[in-house]
Amino acid sequence: MKILQVVRRYGPVGGMERYVWETARELVKLGHQVQVICEQNLAEPNSDIAVHELGRMHYRPRWLYYWRFSRRVDAWLKANPQPGWLIHSNERVGVHDVTTFHGPPFASVRDKPWWKKISIRVVAQLWLERRELRVAKRIVPNSEIIAKQLAHYYPEYAHKLTAPIVPGVLPGVTRAPRNVPADGGIVGFVGREWQRKGLPLAVEIIAQLRKTRPNLKLWVVGPEEKEITYLFRDWQGGYRLLGWRTDNAH
Known part of the structure; x- marks a missing residue:
C-alpha cells in the first residue's frame, strides 16, 4: 500500500506528532510505501520515508494558520499529483481519504452560551472541522471518548467512524514508588x-484542593512564565513555572 501522511510537525515532538511519526515508521516496517507532507520536519533522516516540507507559517490566529496549512497542502498535491496513494491526514485539511482525530471536537462550543459563539474564530474552526469529517471516507478516533463525542456532535458522519486506535506507549524510565503526603x-x-x-x-482545581491540602503544589512545564503568571495572581506560593524543558527523563 502507498500511504501519504499529512501532519503539521513531523517527528517525536508532541503527543499527536509522535503518534504520526511512530505510525509512519511502523508502516514502513510492514512493507508499505510512506510519504509525509508537513510544515516542519523535526525527525531524524529516514531513507525509507520521503518527507516534503511546506515551510513554516505564522501560528496565530490558529484558525487562519490551519486554513493556510490546508491551502499549502492543496497546492502541493496539485503540483505533485499522487495517484494510487491513500492520503491519511491528522490535520484540518480537505483532501484526505482517512483522518485521525486526536482531540475533543471543537463542536463542543455549541454547548456554550450564545455570546461565546459569535466570532470569526468559532465559525472558521467549525467549518474546518466539518469539512475534515465530510471529506473523509473513514474517521479514526484515538480514544473511545472522542468517538462518542464525534458521534454526538456529528451524527451525520457517525457511520464513517472506525474502532478507536489509541496511542501506543513505549517503555520508559521506571520511577520509584513514592508516598504522597496527605496534606501535599x-x-x-x-x-x-x-x-x-x-x-x-487545572489551576482552579488545585487552588480548591489546597484548602484541604495546603502543601499541594502545581508545577507547569510548557508555556513561558510571562504568558501564565496572571493565572496565579491570588496564590501565595505553591507553584513553579518551568517553561519548556527537554532535560528530564519523565
Whole structure:
C-alpha cells in the first residue's frame, strides 16, 4: 500500500506528532510505501520515508494558520499529483481519504452560551472541522471518548467512524514508588498549548484542593512564565513555572 501522511510537525515532538511519526515508521516496517507532507520536519533522516516540507507559517490566529496549512497542502498535491496513494491526514485539511482525530471536537462550543459563539474564530474552526469529517471516507478516533463525542456532535458522519486506535506507549524510565503526603504532593501539567489543554481549569482545581491540602503544589512545564503568571495572581506560593524543558527523563 502507498500511504501519504499529512501532519503539521513531523517527528517525536508532541503527543499527536509522535503518534504520526511512530505510525509512519511502523508502516514502513510492514512493507508499505510512506510519504509525509508537513510544515516542519523535526525527525531524524529516514531513507525509507520521503518527507516534503511546506515551510513554516505564522501560528496565530490558529484558525487562519490551519486554513493556510490546508491551502499549502492543496497546492502541493496539485503540483505533485499522487495517484494510487491513500492520503491519511491528522490535520484540518480537505483532501484526505482517512483522518485521525486526536482531540475533543471543537463542536463542543455549541454547548456554550450564545455570546461565546459569535466570532470569526468559532465559525472558521467549525467549518474546518466539518469539512475534515465530510471529506473523509473513514474517521479514526484515538480514544473511545472522542468517538462518542464525534458521534454526538456529528451524527451525520457517525457511520464513517472506525474502532478507536489509541496511542501506543513505549517503555520508559521506571520511577520509584513514592508516598504522597496527605496534606501535599505535586501535580504536574505539561503542554505548550496550555489553553486548549486546560491549564486555567487545572489551576482552579488545585487552588480548591489546597484548602484541604495546603502543601499541594502545581508545577507547569510548557508555556513561558510571562504568558501564565496572571493565572496565579491570588496564590501565595505553591507553584513553579518551568517553561519548556527537554532535560528530564519523565
